[in-house]
Amino acid sequence: MRIAYIATAALLAANLALVNPGAAGTGNGNGNGNGNVGAANGNANGNANGGGGNGNGNGNGNHGAFSGNVNGNVNSGIANGNGNGNGNWGLANGNANGNANTGVANGNANGNGPPDSNGNVGFGNGGTGNIGAFNGRGNSSGTSGNGNVGALNGNGNGGTFNGNGNIGSFNGNFNGRGNSSPTSGNFNGNGNWGALNGNGNGNNNQ
Numbered sequence: 143m144r145i146a147y148i149a150t151a152a153l154l155a156a157n158l159a160l161v162n163p164g165a166a167g168t169g170n171g172n173g174n175g176n177g178n179v180g181a182a183n184g185n186a187n188g189n190a191n192g193g194g195g196n197g198n199g200n201g202n203g204n205h206g207a208f209s210g211n212v213n214g215n216v217n218s219g220i221a222n223g224n225g226n227g228n229g230n231w232g233l234a235n236g237n238a239n240g241n242a243n244t245g246v247a248n249g250n251a252n253g254n255g256p257p258d259s260n261g262n263v264g265f266g267n268g269g270t271g272n273i274g275a276f277n278g279r280g281n282s283s284g285t286s287g288n289g290n291v292g293a294l295n296g297n298g299n300g301g302t303f304n305g306n307g308n309i310g311s312f313n314g315n316f317n318g319r320g321n322s323s324p325t326s327g328n329f330n331g332n333g334n335w336g337a338l339n340g341n342g343n344g345n346n347n348q
Contacts, residue, residue, distance in 0.1 A: 167192045167218075169311040169337020173199045173275035173293025174214065177265030181207040187227065192218040195310020195337035198292035199225045199274020200240065202265035204255070209235040213253065221247045221309040221335035224292035225273035228264035229255035247309055247335050250291050269296060281305065282318075290314065301327035301344065308334045312341070320346040 170191035175184035184201035187210070191197035196217040201210035209230040214223035222243035227236030230253070240249035251273050254263045261270035262278070269278025269287035278287030278296045286304040287296035294312050296305030301318025304327075308314045313334040318327030326347040331340030 167194050167196070167337075169195045169198070170217075171197045171214075172311045173202070175201045175210075176275050177203045178210060179205045180209075182211070183207065184210045184227075186211055187213045187215070188223075189215045191216065191223065193220055193222070193336075195221045195224070195292065195313070195335065196243075197223045197240075198294075198311040199264060199277070200227050201236075202228045202275045203263070204228070204230045204236065206230070206232045206235070208233055209237065210253075211236075212238045212241070214240045214249075216241055217243045217249065219244045219246055219248070221250070221292075223249045224309055224311075225251045225254070225264070227253045228273060228275075229258070231255055250309060272296070278305070286318075287314075296331070299331065301330070303329045303332070304344070305331045305340070307332050308340065310334070310336045310339075312338045314340045316341055316345070317343045318345065322348050 171188035174188035178184040183204040187200035188197035197214035200213035204210040210227035213226035217223040223240035226239035236253035239252035243249040271289040277290040281287040304317040305314030314331030317330035321327035327344035330343035
């Protein structure tokens with residue numbers, strides 16, 4: 143029964159991706175289905191999204207079987223359907239979350255397992271409190287790159303308190319770099335929703 147359910151849901155999501163490309167958008171469907179171990183994990187995530195910053199960081203880092211599938215699909219609006227179905231252990235966990243949302247910041251961070259030793263859930267995250275994939279990496283301070291949801295947020299920041307609390311994709315990156323004073327290049331790229339926000343701020347100041 144579980145196999146039939148997952149297969150049917152995955153097929154539905156794949157068909158939706160073909161027949162419903164959604165409204166034009168940016169930063170959708172990134173960082174899904176990575177670092178899974180077992181069978182039938184991390185499938186049919188992040189498809190047929192429009193708008194900005196939707197369907198990112200779903201179905202990553204699951205162990206077992208039939209987990210982290212059919213998340214973050216067919217969303218429109220801003221920052222919807224991110225960070226779902228990550229880091230589960232066992233059978234048939236974290237499926238069918240964060241789908242068909244509209245508006246702003248809906249259907250995020252559902253169906254996830256417990257955080258790892260660094261407080262992150264998913265795959266390839268640095269920092270702490272990040273959910274999804276490839277968030278919070280390569281920051282010079284532990285005060286940067288934390289609490290992001292989705293994919294590719296809060297990376298490569300210098301200074302302090304940069305790239306935190308973003309939802310979506312490609313937010314809060316490469317801030318506070320190349321400054322000659324510790325009082326320069328801080329508190330940049332935080333709290334953005336969507337995609338391609340809060341990047342490249344507060345750099346190369348004397």
